[in-house]
Structures are given as C-alpha cells and as structure tokens.
Amino acid sequence: MTPLDHYQRRQVAEAIARVERRTDAQLVTVLARRADDYAYLPLFCAALLALAVPGLLYLACGWPSGRVLLVSNVLLFIGSCLLLRSPRLASWLIPGALRRWRATGLARQQFREQHLGTGAQGAGVLIFVAEAEQHVQILVGQRIDAHLDRHARRLLAARLLERVRCGQTLQGFVECIEACGELLGERLPRSHMPDRIELPNRLVILD
Numbered sequence: 001m002t003p004l005d006h007y008q009r010r011q012v013a014e015a016i017a018r019v020e021r022r023t024d025a026q027l028v029t030v031l032a033r034r035a036d037d038y039a040y041l042p043l044f045c046a047a048l049l050a051l052a053v054p055g056l057l058y059l060a061c062g063w064p065s066g067r068v069l070l071v072s073n074v075l076l077f078i079g080s081c082l083l084l085r086s087p088r089l090a091s092w093l094i095p096g097a098l099r100r101w102r103a104t105g106l107a108r109q110q111f112r113e114q115h116l117g118t119g120a121q122g123a124g125v126l127i128f129v130a131e132a133e134q135h136v137q138i139l140v141g142q143r144i145d146a147h148l149d150r151h152a153r154r155l156l157a158a159r160l161l162e163r164v165r166c167g168q169t170l171q172g173f174v175e176c177i178e179a180c181g182e183l184l185g186e187r188l189p190r191s192h193m194p195d196r197i198e199l200p201n202r203l204v205i206l207d
Contacts, residue, residue: 004031008170009203015174016201019181023188025144026199027125027180028114029173032206034132035103038094045093046080103135106206111139114199123188124199127176129164136161138176147187148180156180173203 016027054072084093107128111117116124122143129136138153156176163172 004170004203004205009205011170012173012177012203013201015177019177019185020190020201022181022185022190024121024123024191025125025148025180025184025188026116026123027127027177027201028110028116028199028204029127029177030107030110030114030129030204030206031169031173032103032106032128032130035099035106035130035135038098038102041093041098042084043081046077046084049080050074050077099133100135103130103133104137106130107135107137107139110204110206114204116199117141125180125184127160127173127180129160129169129173131164131169134161134165136164138180144184144188147184152183 012029016029019025019027050073053076054069058069107126107130110128111124111126114124114126116126116139122141124141125144125148126137126139128139136157138148138157140148140153156179159179160172160176163169163175
C-alpha cells in the first residue's frame with residue numbers, strides 16, 4: 001500500500017472539511033491495501049492439479065495405479081502449494097472478475113459500516129480505493145444521487161484510478177474530494193441543518 005504519514009492523512013481530512021463547509025454532503029474516504037487475501041485460491045488450484053493430472057494420466061495410459069496414484073496426488077498437492085506460495089504466481093491465478101467482485105463488495109460493506117446511507121441523512125459520499133485490485137468506487141446516499149449521478153461518478157472514479165495506477169493515491173484522493181466539492185457545492189449547498197450528524201473526516205485505512 002502507498003504509505004501515508006500523519007501529515008498526508010491530515011491533508012485528506014482537511015480537504016473533506018473544506019468541502020463539507022460548502023455542502024450538505026458528507027464525505028468519507030477509505031483506502032484498502034487489498035479487498036481480499038485470496039488465500040483459498042492457490043489451495044483450490046493446487047488441489048485441482050493434484051487430482052486432475054494423475055487422474056488424466058491414469059485414464060490415458062493406466063499410470064500411475066493403486067497406491068502410486070494416491071502418493072502422486074499427495075506429492076503433487078504439496079509441491080503445487082509450495083510453488084503457488086509465490087505472490088507473483090498466486091496473483092496470476094486471480095481472475096479480474098473476482099478482484100472486481102471482492103473490491104465492490106468491500107466498498108458496499110464500508111458504505112454500510114460508515115453509516116453513509118443513514119447517519120448522514122442520505123447525503124453520504126464514499127470514495128473507496130482498493131490498491132491491489134486497482135479498483136475505485138464512489139457510492140452515494142439517496143439524497144446525493146440526483147446531484148452526483150452515475151456518469152459523473154464514473155468520470156471522477158476514472159481520474160482517481162489514473163492517480164492510483166501512477167502511485168499518486170494521496171493526490172488522487174484530494175483531487176477527487178475537491179471535484180466532488182465543486183459539483184455538490186453548487187447543486188447541494190450547505191443548509192446548516194440543526195439535526196445534522198457529523199461523520200469523521202479522517203481517511204479510513206484497511207490493512
């Protein structure tokens with residue numbers, strides 16, 4: 001994960017505070033090193049290889065047979081597990097669709113856990129980044145949806161993703177926050193609601 005010190009995290013918090021002085025929207029930023037460790041996938045592939053390769057050899061030419069077949073299964077499973085412990089090799093096994101699914105699921109989980117659909121009076125905005133998956137998602141509450149539509153969110157997420165891919169995650173967060181502020185400051189200006197429940201401005205980091 002891109003290392004962010006206290007000063008850099010404060011930059012994100014200050015950017016959020018500036019935006020929230022101009023709009024009723026409440027922004028929360030979440031940075032996850034990865035959406036999942038995918039530890040089960042190398043084990044699954046090793047088990048599949050251990051069963052499939054000796055089995056296919058047995059069906060094709062009758063070798064190995066009996067006890068040798070069982071020993072081959074065990075040895076191949078152990079060897080595959082050791083080989084797939086390499087992070088580089090293991091990463092090749094993870095389908096892009098699975099990465100997106102896990103990252104999207106974590107973003108939605110954070111949206112619920114940060115109470116952006118309820119605690120922010122429906123005016124919550126989540127800016128979510130999963131670095132390992134290179135996935136960016138912006139989720140909004142019901143009150144925000146009309147002012148920051150899906151097309152606008154896609155454009156903002158695409159710009160932030162470019163920064164993440166260049167290793168400029170901090171700059172990407174700040175720019176995205178400010179861009180959200182420009183749009184929402186015009187479309188949903190601050191109304192100083194007496195019952196407004198303030199959410200923390202800090203950058204949430206998931207290791």
